[in-house]
Amino acid sequence: MMKYNKLKDGMRRKLWRQYTAVLKTKVVLEVLKNEKIRAEIATEYKVLPQSINSWKKIFLENAEIAMDPSKTVKKYKEEKAELRSKEKRNTKLIGKLTIEKEWVAEKLESLDSINKLE
DSSP states (O other): OOOEEEOTTSOEEEOOOOOOHHHHHHHHHHHHHTSSOHHHHHHHHTOOHHHHHHHHHHHHHTHHHHHOHHHHHHHHHHHHHHHHHHHHHHHHHHHHHHHHHHHHHHHHHHHHHHHHHO
16 A cells, blocks of 8 residues: 655655665665576565665675775764864854954944944
8 A cells, every 4th residue: 555645735745665774785685696686676675676776886886885994984084073173163263253243343333422422
């Protein structure tokens, strides 16, 4: 039975099934074994053959991560350090701009009060 989501205008739209990474990996490993044809695997797991093709492509493109996790961790740590550095720089800039804004506001206020006296 197909599940639908009712929209405001009374129309219905099909809800797409989302698959876990565990299931996707299981399906791809099954395909890589070459014991069954893709259509059989798709039927068995109730997924589209196109989805299996997409998952297999993603799996193979990212296989090096599994084989060299230290490289991935190093890259992650480098990106994290760079983001922290940018965050510190932006925080300092925000502080500086806030001080300048307050200084300008005070100067405008003092000029306004001088103009009112004249």
